[in-house]
Amino acid sequence: MLLALLFTLLMESWVAGAVVGALFALGFTGVLVMTAQGAKKKKKTTRLR
Numbered sequence: 001m002l003l004a005l006l007f008t009l010l011m012e013s014w015v016a017g018a019v020v021g022a023l024f025a026l027g028f029t030g031v032l033v034m035t036a037q038g039a040k041k042k043k044k045t046t047r048l049r
Contacts, residue, residue, distance in 0.1 A: 006020055006021070006024070
């Protein structure tokens, strides 16, 4: 669904597609950073235990 929507936006306007792509990339990077920080926090808590 999301890929189809992104593809439609790209076909309609490459500017809108680029903006959506950039936001998606930022969101994906944010999720990776959050998961990495969460993993670090979990490791720290396990070490304390």
